[in-house]
Amino acid sequence: MSLHAHLAVQRSGFRLDIDLTVAPGQVVALLGPNGAGKTTALRALAGLTGLSGGHITLDGTPLHTLAAERRPIGMVFQDYLLFPHLSALENVAFGPRCRGASKSDARRRAAAWLQRVGMADFARARPRQLSGGQAQRVALARALAAEPRLLLLDEPLAALDARTRLDVRAELRRHLADFGGATVLVTHDPLEAMVLADHLVVIENGAIVQQGGPAEVARRPRTDYVGRLVGLNLYRGVAAGKRVKVEEVLFSVAEHLDGPAFVAFAPAAVALYRTRPDGSPRNLWQARIEGIERHGDNVRVHLEGPISASADITPAAVAELDLTPGRQIWAAVKATETHAYPA
Structure with a gap:
C-alpha cells in the first residue's frame, strides 16, 4: 500500500510542488514554517484541495481522480472535528458505515477500536463531555475504524496540554506501529516528528528543502529553519582543508573539506567571555548580546555580530559574567564541538 504522489497546487502568490513516497507501514512527517505548504499537501492528498498538476497513486491505484469521500483515507484533524451530536461510539462507527458496513457491524468495530484506544468507558459520551486527550x-x-490504506494526521497533538501530549504521543506511536498502511503526519513539533516518524520531509516555500531519517536530518541540517528546529547554530561557508570561512569568522573543524560547506554546533558548545581569552583559542569572535531568555534549566543568550548565534549557559554564569542586552562579549567554540559537512 505504498503512496506515490506528485503534488502541484497553484494558489494566488503561492505554489506547492513536491514529490512524496511513503512505503507500507512507514510514517512520513512533513515539517516546515507556517505557510510552507504542509497542510495544503495533506489536504491535496485527502481530496479537500484540488491539484493543479501531478498525481496521487496508492498501491498502484490513482486517487487524484476520485472524490474525497471515495478515497480509502483516514484523517485526524488538528481540532479533531468529531460530530458534536453523536456519541463516541457513533463517531467511530461513522467510517465503517460510510464504507458499507451494516449498523451492527459498524458498532461492533467501533466498540473494538474504543477498547484499543482506552475509551471503552466513554462510548456513550458526546464530544463536549471529553477532554482533549480523550477526543x-x-x-x-474513528480514522482507523474505516480500515484506511492511507492515514493523514494534521497536528494531531497540538491541542493537548504538555502532560497529556506526553501520554498520547506514546499511545499514538504504538498505534502507528500496528498500522500497515502509509501514514503522513504534519507537525510543527520536532520532538513529535522524531518520535513518531521514520522519515522527515522539510518543506519551505512550497518545495522540499531537505529529507531523510530523523537522525540524519538532526545531524546535518541544510537550512536555517531546520537548524533552529533541531536546536543547532547553522552556517553556510566555504571550506579549505580543516577550515571553513563563514562571513568574517574562520572556523577550525575536525573534518577535511573543500568548497561550499555547512558548519553546525549546539548552543551549549558556545563559551562566553567578558574579555578576550588568553592564548589563541580557535573559533573566536566578538559579539553583542541581543537578548537573554530562560531555556529549560539554563539561560539562552542570543548574540549578534559577524555571525548570529545562540549560547546556552547556566544562570550562575549569567550573574558571574554580568550579562545584559547590548553588552559586548567574546564567544568561542572548540573545533571538536563543531560539525562540518558539504553544502
Missing part, C-alpha cells in the same frame, strides 16, 4: 483518542479510532 484525540476517539478521533484516531
Whole structure:
C-alpha cells in the first residue's frame, strides 16, 4: 500500500510542488514554517484541495481522480472535528458505515477500536463531555475504524496540554506501529516528528528543502529553519582543508573539506567571555548580546555580530559574567564541538 504522489497546487502568490513516497507501514512527517505548504499537501492528498498538476497513486491505484469521500483515507484533524451530536461510539462507527458496513457491524468495530484506544468507558459520551486527550483518542479510532490504506494526521497533538501530549504521543506511536498502511503526519513539533516518524520531509516555500531519517536530518541540517528546529547554530561557508570561512569568522573543524560547506554546533558548545581569552583559542569572535531568555534549566543568550548565534549557559554564569542586552562579549567554540559537512 505504498503512496506515490506528485503534488502541484497553484494558489494566488503561492505554489506547492513536491514529490512524496511513503512505503507500507512507514510514517512520513512533513515539517516546515507556517505557510510552507504542509497542510495544503495533506489536504491535496485527502481530496479537500484540488491539484493543479501531478498525481496521487496508492498501491498502484490513482486517487487524484476520485472524490474525497471515495478515497480509502483516514484523517485526524488538528481540532479533531468529531460530530458534536453523536456519541463516541457513533463517531467511530461513522467510517465503517460510510464504507458499507451494516449498523451492527459498524458498532461492533467501533466498540473494538474504543477498547484499543482506552475509551471503552466513554462510548456513550458526546464530544463536549471529553477532554482533549480523550477526543484525540476517539478521533484516531474513528480514522482507523474505516480500515484506511492511507492515514493523514494534521497536528494531531497540538491541542493537548504538555502532560497529556506526553501520554498520547506514546499511545499514538504504538498505534502507528500496528498500522500497515502509509501514514503522513504534519507537525510543527520536532520532538513529535522524531518520535513518531521514520522519515522527515522539510518543506519551505512550497518545495522540499531537505529529507531523510530523523537522525540524519538532526545531524546535518541544510537550512536555517531546520537548524533552529533541531536546536543547532547553522552556517553556510566555504571550506579549505580543516577550515571553513563563514562571513568574517574562520572556523577550525575536525573534518577535511573543500568548497561550499555547512558548519553546525549546539548552543551549549558556545563559551562566553567578558574579555578576550588568553592564548589563541580557535573559533573566536566578538559579539553583542541581543537578548537573554530562560531555556529549560539554563539561560539562552542570543548574540549578534559577524555571525548570529545562540549560547546556552547556566544562570550562575549569567550573574558571574554580568550579562545584559547590548553588552559586548567574546564567544568561542572548540573545533571538536563543531560539525562540518558539504553544502
